Amino acid sequence: MTINNLHLVTILLMALATYATRVIGYAALSNRTLSARTRAVLDAAPACVLLAVIAPAFVAPKPADVIALAITVVAATRLPMIATVTVAMVASASLRWLTG
Known part of the structure; x- marks a missing residue:
């Protein structure tokens, strides 16, 4: 079974988008003190x-x-x-x- 090139690119881009949201979220919040309410929302x-x-x-x-x-x-x-x-x-x- 072979994978279609378009499917492979789609999977890789979805993985990159998922990873990017994690990295951006971490970078944006790493130097901040979060309130209890914000922590509750993130949890x-x-x-x-x-x-x-x-x-x-x-x-x-x-x-x-x-x-x-x-x-x-x-x-x-x-x-x-x-x-x-x-x-x-x-x-x-x-x-x-x-x-x-």
Whole structure:
């Protein structure tokens, strides 16, 4: 299997954009003292991104996706972020495999 050159360039540019946002954010905030409110907003950002990714499953016509979403919600209330993401991926992949 070969990868299309356009796809490869797209992947590399997306990786560069992701990395650039991290570096720019670090450079912009490295010499500043952040308020508690600002820290709270920055701490909530990963959860907001995760929600944006899984929110479409609320209206998914596939039962496997809806069940995986329910499992993810339960995991999110009890586990740290990385564990929640892992549970979500395993639940989604397993249920999709089981249901075809």
